Amino acid sequence: MSQGLGHSLKPLTNFVKAEGADPLFQVGxxxxxxxxxxxxxxxxxxxxxxxxxxxxxxVEPAAINNEDEGFGRxxxxxxxxxxxxxxxxxxxxxxxxxxNDGLRIEVFETWLERx
Amino acid sequence: xxxxxxxxxxxxxxxxxxxGYYEVMETAVRELLVEKKVIGAGEIRQMLEVMDTRTPxxxxxxxxxxxxxxxxxxxxLANGRATLEELGIDFFEDTQLIVLENTDSVHNLxxxxxCSCYPREILxxxxxxxxxxxxxARAVKEPRAVLAEFGTFxxxxxxxxVSDSTAMIRFLVLPQRPKGTEGSTEEQLAALVTRDSMIGxxxxxxxxxxxxxx
Amino acid sequence: MTQTENLVKRLxxxxxxxxxxxxxxxxxEYAPWEKRCHALANLLDIHxxxxxxxxxRGVEALGQEMVExxxxxxxxxxxxxxxxxxxxxxxxxxxxxxxxEVAARHGGPKDINTKSVAG
Numbered sequence: 001m002s003q004g005l006g007h008s009l010k011p012l013t014n015f016v017k018a019e020g021a022d023p024l025f026q027v028g029x030x031x032x033x034x035x036x037x038x039x040x041x042x043x044x045x046x047x048x049x050x051x052x053x054x055x056x057x058x059v060e061p062a063a064i065n066n067e068d069e070g071f072g073r074x075x076x077x078x079x080x081x082x083x084x085x086x087x088x089x090x091x092x093x094x095x096x097x098x099x100n101d102g103l104r105i106e107v108f109e110t111w112l113e114r115x
Numbered sequence: 116x117x118x119x120x121x122x123x124x125x126x127x128x129x130x131x132x133x134x135g136y137y138e139v140m141e142t143a144v145r146e147l148l149v150e151k152k153v154i155g156a157g158e159i160r161q162m163l164e165v166m167d168t169r170t171p172x173x174x175x176x177x178x179x180x181x182x183x184x185x186x187x188x189x190x191x192l193a194n195g196r197a198t199l200e201e202l203g204i205d206f207f208e209d210t211q212l213i214v215l216e217n218t219d220s221v222h223n224l225x226x227x228x229x230c231s232c233y234p235r236e237i238l239x240x241x242x243x244x245x246x247x248x249x250x251x252a253r254a255v256k257e258p259r260a261v262l263a264e265f266g267t268f269x270x271x272x273x274x275x276x277v278s279d280s281t282a283m284i285r286f287l288v289l290p291q292r293p294k295g296t297e298g299s300t301e302e303q304l305a306a307l308v309t310r311d312s313m314i315g316x317x318x319x320x321x322x323x324x325x326x327x328x329x
Numbered sequence: 330m331t332q333t334e335n336l337v338k339r340l341x342x343x344x345x346x347x348x349x350x351x352x353x354x355x356x357x358e359y360a361p362w363e364k365r366c367h368a369l370a371n372l373l374d375i376h377x378x379x380x381x382x383x384x385x386r387g388v389e390a391l392g393q394e395m396v397e398x399x400x401x402x403x404x405x406x407x408x409x410x411x412x413x414x415x416x417x418x419x420x421x422x423x424x425x426x427x428x429x430e431v432a433a434r435h436g437g438p439k440d441i442n443t444k445s446v447a448g
Contacts, residue, residue: 041386091346
């Protein structure tokens with residue numbers, strides 16, 4: 001059957017996306033920041049490691065891991081960063097402010113686990 | 116000790132002052148890179164000119180425009196960088212810009228605990244205190260106490276959001292429009308928007324305040 | 330068990346959550362060389378020679394003492410020197426000789442009245 005202008009293309013069914021192309025997490029997901037201690041360079045502050053967070057936004061487009069970028073890498077597999085929210089009362093045991101006060105921070109996908 | 120330039124030598128960069136060790140290093144690195152054609156001879160000067168056009172006044176204009184123009188405000192909040200690029204404000208780094216809106220229920224402030232990330236393409240170079248330990252250590256841990264040091268008191272029923280810039284996103288706080296400015300021109304409004312209000316450590320100034328505090 | 334691993338685990342530039350005193354609202358007029366240093370950083374990033382992230386890592390690699398004792402742009406220029414050496418764009422010898430030459434223009438080892446046409 002011929003297809004003229006105005007007919008939409010059928011979705012490709014045998015199409016495989018590159019690794020990392022689709023975000024692993026969505027807005028609203030509860031994730032856990034990994035607990036690990038890289039030598040030499042990191043972009044995930046110590047104070048959030050091991051904490052649970054809520055995904056507020058998926059940052060587009062996927063990008064290079066900035067920790068690898070620190071050593072000159074500017075190509076390779078791209079993944080997503082996520083803007084996540086963590087209540088300050090969960091970060092600091094003696095937090096004296098409002099229970100609604102929170103941190104917002106961008107974290108690379110390889111530092112996040114499903115919680 | 117002073118050096119006296121004559122017509123046949125380029126004026127010393129430091130005028131009459133003897134450059135310190137690090138200035139000598141900077142000059143040497145720069146000259147070597149130009150000699151090796153890693154950077155062009157005029158590029159530093161051009162970049163300095165670009166940098167000089169980025170000052171808090173630019174940010175103030177953007178905020179004032181957002182206060183008077185709801186459609187601009189909506190576009191700015193939806194995609195900060197794209198909206199500003201439409202105005203001709205180019206970004207020389209591969210960064211995004213999120214504009215954080217302060218409301219009656221949310222107050223935003225911005226910090227970089229790992230280094231000194233700052234929306235330089237809009238606000239220019241950051242103040243020293245933004246780059247030093249007390250602010251960077253305490254803004255994420257006790258923001259209300261830090262704000263109090265700036266004379267800013269946020270009621271307990273207002274949520275404080277601290278954005279710690281660690282990746283490619285930069286933040287500009289859109290402060291609330293002060294009361295009593297319904298009849299103000301955009302220029303008058305811009306004069307109320309200080310650099311510190313766009314970092315989020317103070318509110319925008321009230322119209323009756325004669326001196327703009329930075 | 331080593332007691333020094335905390336020095337390795339925590340970068341000297343990381344400040345979040347540390348105990349600290351009041352914010353000192355210091356500001357200073359940037360010196361011309363500091364602005365030039367910032368312009369250099371922008372150019373190296375734009376030309377994809379040294380990325381902003383590489384510069385950050387270079388500053389971290391200066392170690393605790395230099396991070397504490399050098400000022401902001403002093404840290405940058407030393408970090409840039411090291412990174413440019415690692416990338417084989419400059420050599421330590423070249424930089425040392427050029428620094429001597431630059432210093433001499435302003436009354437260093439050479440006679441201040443012996444003017445060479447500077448490059």
